[in-house]
Amino acid sequence: MNPFRFQNPTALYYGKGQIEEYLAAEVTKVGKTVLLVYGGGSIKRNGLYDKVVGILKSAGVTIHELSGVETNPRLTTVHKGIDICRKEGVDLILAVGGGSVIDCSKAIAMGVKYEGDVWEIYARKGAATGALPLGTILTLAATGSEMNSGGVITNWETKEKLGGGSPYTFPAFSFCDPENTYTVPKDQTVYGICDMLSHCFEHYFHPTEHTPLQQHLIEAVISTIVENARFAVDNPEDYNARETIMYCSTMALNGMINMGVQGDWACHAIEHEISAIYDIPHGGGLAIVFPNWMDHVVNVNPQRFANLATRVFHVDPTGKSTEELAGIAIEKVREFFRSIGAPTRLADYDIGSENVERMAEQAVRFKPIGNFTLLGKEDVQQILKASL
Numbered sequence: 001m002n003p004f005r006f007q008n009p010t011a012l013y014y015g016k017g018q019i020e021e022y023l024a025a026e027v028t029k030v031g032k033t034v035l036l037v038y039g040g041g042s043i044k045r046n047g048l049y050d051k052v053v054g055i056l057k058s059a060g061v062t063i064h065e066l067s068g069v070e071t072n073p074r075l076t077t078v079h080k081g082i083d084i085c086r087k088e089g090v091d092l093i094l095a096v097g098g099g100s101v102i103d104c105s106k107a108i109a110m111g112v113k114y115e116g117d118v119w120e121i122y123a124r125k126g127a128a129t130g131a132l133p134l135g136t137i138l139t140l141a142a143t144g145s146e147m148n149s150g151g152v153i154t155n156w157e158t159k160e161k162l163g164g165g166s167p168y169t170f171p172a173f174s175f176c177d178p179e180n181t182y183t184v185p186k187d188q189t190v191y192g193i194c195d196m197l198s199h200c201f202e203h204y205f206h207p208t209e210h211t212p213l214q215q216h217l218i219e220a221v222i223s224t225i226v227e228n229a230r231f232a233v234d235n236p237e238d239y240n241a242r243e244t245i246m247y248c249s250t251m252a253l254n255g256m257i258n259m260g261v262q263g264d265w266a267c268h269a270i271e272h273e274i275s276a277i278y279d280i281p282h283g284g285g286l287a288i289v290f291p292n293w294m295d296h297v298v299n300v301n302p303q304r305f306a307n308l309a310t311r312v313f314h315v316d317p318t319g320k321s322t323e324e325l326a327g328i329a330i331e332k333v334r335e336f337f338r339s340i341g342a343p344t345r346l347a348d349y350d351i352g353s354e355n356v357e358r359m360a361e362q363a364v365r366f367k368p369i370g371n372f373t374l375l376g377k378e379d380v381q382q383i384l385k386a387s388l
């Protein structure tokens with residue numbers, strides 16, 4: 001494995017009753033002026049907004065609000081949040097929502113402390129110089145943003161969707177109560193599952209040797225997602241399924257299962273180009289791209305795919321070559337995405353070939369992408385064409 005240093009400072013509160021018991025103390029430890037960030041209002045409909053505001057007010061906290069954060073959060077909304085924080089002297093940002101709300105809040109937190117435009121950090125033209133403290137209340141299991149330092153912002157003017165982050169943007173605390181995900185609609189539940197599974201795949205496919213524990217840990221998360229996903233999709237109020245899926249999403253991207261390996265991340269780079277133009281759900285795009293990426297790179301290390309077939313999908317290897325098992329693994333992945341109702345083709349979003357070249361060019365504009373194997377523009381084009 002590669003040498004590594006692991007540090008994750010986020011205090012994680014999981015399960016029922018934690019918000020009621022510990023939120024006020026976590027917030028007031030930092031300060032008394034809060035920017036409450038949320039999305040389109042689902043937290044008002046399901047009662048979470050009233051609960052959180054009630055707790056904060058009882059603790060004497062002054063609340064400012066930034067609502068309407070978009071899915072695929074936009075730079076313009078980040079700018080609004082930065083302005084409020086500076087004007088009102090905000091001590092802490094409290095993000096209540098899914099990955100979009102949390103990512104937007106991370107960008108605001110960095111932007112408040114940055115002298116230039118925060119976009120420079122995402123465009124690799126500047127580095128974060130600090131961040132306001134950030135806490136989260138997660139309402140959708142998907143991104144792992146509640147326990148990592150990354151975030152993805154869309155600049156709608158330039159049609160760029162870029163990931164960025166810094167050691168400053170780990171949430172100080174995150175509350176994950178599975179009951180807060182009961183109202184997540186079926187399609188968003190599916191997209192979230194696709195996203196967390198994709199994070200596992202990104203970690204799983206890497207060129208580093210001698211990483212048996214990492215491989216088994218990642219396989220454990222993949223297996224758990226595959227075994228439990230349909231229960232959360234079919235019955236939104238199945239507490240055990242929601243809890244398991246939520247825990248999988250956190251573990252898939254909090255750095256714990258991939259220490260000492262550098263994952264691939266080409267599919268994420270490709271998907272960002274698709275949603276930068278078409279604004280499709282991130283998880284939906286990943287479900288479409290991943291199996292086609294797998295077809296494209298399988299020969300780099302067929303054994304890795306064969307392991308997926310036997311260890312995760314329990315395929316009997318008797319009489320089958322490594323290459324056959326690898327092919328079966330990819331079909332099993334396709335089958336799984338199909339079984340939970342995920343999209344399978346870009347045509348499902350009415351996306352044709354019109355921007356394939358542009359997306360491929362953009363995906364590799366900084367450098368070739370991937371780490372399992374490197375992809376250039378031509379490779380990305382082939383994967384996108386196979387995804388149409």
Ligand SMILES: NC(=O)c1ccc[n+]([C@@H]2O[C@H](COP(=O)([O-])OP(=O)(O)OC[C@H]3O[C@@H](n4cnc5c(N)ncnc54)[C@H](O)[C@@H]3O)[C@@H](O)[C@H]2O)c1
Binds near residue numbers: 071143185191253282
């Ligand atoms: N920071 C990271 O590590 C990371 C990783 C992967 C993806 N991302 C980014 O995160 C964003 C996607 O985040 P997401 O998948 O969590 O979805 P999201 O935050 O965009 O939410 C999707 C939809 O679900 C709704 N919703 C959320 N919680 C709800 C609830 N409890 N009840 C009803 N509706 C609810 C939202 O209002 C929204 O309409 C994308 O921009 C993606 O690129 C970030």
